[in-house]
Amino acid sequence: MSQELGVPVNQVAKAGPGLAFVVYPQAMTMLPLSPFWSFLFFFMLLTLGLDSQFAFMETIVTAVTDEFPYYLRPKKASFSAVICIALFLMGLILTTEGGMYWLVLLDDYSAGFGLMVVVITTCLVVTRVYVPREGWRVQQASRPAMDWGPSLEENRTGMYVASLAGSQSPKPLMVHMRKYGGITSYENTAIEVDREIEEEEEESMM
16 A cells, blocks of 8 residues: 555554554455455454453443342343443444544543553552452452362362462462462362461451
């Protein structure tokens, strides 16, 4: 395309929505069997969009359902359908004549630096505020039960999972590594380590 248009490459391919919907489709028309490659390209875009939408929808539905479990959990399918329809109606603005401007605004202010700030803030809140006060309760709820699949005493993978499940925060993990120098034997140590960590946590909570 650069040779055909007689311009530098950096002027042909610029970042943004035009790269996927203008430059790449035009490049597909210059390839042999262009309809085949065009179909594969747009099918890839469709699957990428669906994959991102699954994660986005699951985040919204799970968060709201956990907030109102008594009302929404029995009707999770209907609630998911309502959310899908609402988001579809909200997205119709992107199909108008000014839709490209809305797309650029959303891309610049919700998928760039702003998103990074939200992620960093969430990590700091969880690790510095939530975990010191409530992390031990999460640990207690995530203790591996002895009836998980095969016997943990006979399953190396199960013992490995059991030892990792007891290391939800840095402190128990450091206690584990300091006492045993690493995870080398799973048959007899993981559950003992888990119990010792639990005892130390109970003592620290008193």
